[in-house]
Amino acid sequence: MNVYGLLTMAQFQTIAGGPTAALKGHVAFNSTSDKLEWADGTKVIPVLSNDDHCVIGTNGTLANNIRLNRAANEVLQFLTADDTTAEGSLSADGVAQVSMRVEGYATGSLPATNAANGGRLLYDTTLKTLLFDNATALKTLATIDGAEVLSNKILTAPQINDTSADHQYIFGVSELVADRTVTLPLLTGDDEFVFKDHSVTLTNKTLTSPVLNTGVSGTAILDEDDMSSNSDTQLATQQSIKAYIDSGTIVMSNKTLTLPQINDTSADHQYIFGVNELAADRTITLPLLTGNDEFVFKDHAVTLTNKTLTSPVLNTGVSGTAIKDEDSMASDSATHLCTQQSIKAYVDSKTGSVNYQLSNNCGDVYTSNTSAVDITNLSVTITTLGNPVMVGLVNVGTTVGRIYAYSSTSIADAIFQILRGTTKISCSHVESLATGATSIQMSIPAGALMSIDVIGAGTYTYKAQYFVTNASYTARATNVRLFAWEMK
Secondary structure, eight states, X not given: OEEETTTTEEEOOEETTOOOTTSTTOEEEETTTTEEEEEOSSOEEEEOOTTSOEEESSOSSXXXXXXXXXXXXXXXXXXXXXXXXXXXXXXXXXXXXXXXXXXXXXXXXXXXXXXXXXXXXXXXXXXXXEEEEOSSOEEEEOOSSSOOOOOXXXXXXXXXXXXXXXXXXXXXXXOOSSOOOOOOOOOSSOOOOOOTTSOOOOOSOOOSSOOOOSOOOSTTEEOOTTOTTOOSSSEEOHHHHHHHHHTSOOOOOSOOOSSOEEEOTTSSSEEEOOOOOOSSXXXXXXXXXXXXXXXXXXXXXXXXXXXXXXXXXXXXXXXXXXXXXXXXXXXXXXXXXXXXXXXXXXXXXXXXXXXXXXXXXXOEEEEOOSSOEEEEEEEEXXXXXXXXXXXXXXXXXXXXXXXXXXXXXXXXXXXXXXEETTXXXXXXXXXXXXXXXXXXXXXXXXXGSEEEEXXXXXXXXXXXXXXXXXXXXXXXXXXXXXXXXXXX
């Protein structure tokens, strides 16, 4: 190759028949075909000139390739093998003017698909569909105006034309946190979608837990104050129900009332019924009334007439004209009751001695104290009406009770006394006898120590004490009880 001239012109070697394939990297002019050719070591490749066509394809047969040609008006043409028939074109501004012809086959004659044929387009002349060979199967392509069935397609913001195609139904979406399946119902006929904000009449719809806001209307809603339609298929408005109830007496059957309220006479306050929690249903039976009557309430004072009380429990106290509080019982009534106090006062006035208190048994007790000490268990408390009280020691049942004084060496002296509080009301000395070194003890019956205490009405405590005059002596009490007896 010679390079010369101001404009860097190249001159290539001329070879009849062109360069051989073995001349790898050589470029030469083929004087036979008048073509500039290039050898790559295995084959000779023509170098295109300005007037040559651009061949698209890998098949060596000219008829199996498509060539590109620049026609007038800067339009790029797709030419078939005869270099004259334009199958399509592309304008200079990029607008496709392609009307590519695709090879057609009947349905039963479609060629097999394989990796070598992948990427080609075919036309099914029987079904009138366009097919794409993806190297493993022939897939039907959807056309703009054709009626095809699309499967497993994901649409982004799809639009559907209206009847005149001048406006579109544009589908908008929200952001989901996961895929959601929208299932269309099984329709038995043509139907329409219902939209949230557009008015529509729904037929044969069942609403589960509906929330009805603002108000409701329609032919199924009746606003009749007298409820004259008496319909069992239509609803009534709140106003008509209120007007109907307020208008007069209404008979309701088999109704369950929750916290019912009843107006008072001027309707400015209500009787509000409260309830408790029952373990089972309870039936409240209203009695057969022979005239008008009133309920009786637990905490309100009321006078009852002709009532019979079975096993009544009367707490705190009773009063009324049927309760007599007469200590003398002068009324001598066969239809009135009397109080406990009046019964006691009357009985006490008619009996000789009914106010009697008796201590527990002292057992067998001893002391050598020279100061008075209480005898175990010998203490009683009595409330009197002001009559004299007899106080003393008595036996325990049929066992003889005794008080003792004894010493092993000499005459012993023991003192037994009865006190009201701290006031001494009775005192007895018990002495023993002694001869030489022989122990002698002296005892007297319990009943020997007794006294009468004259005192006014009140509550008093009596007790018995004992002690000795010498610490070598012993005072003893066995099987003795202390009594207090108000005399009449």
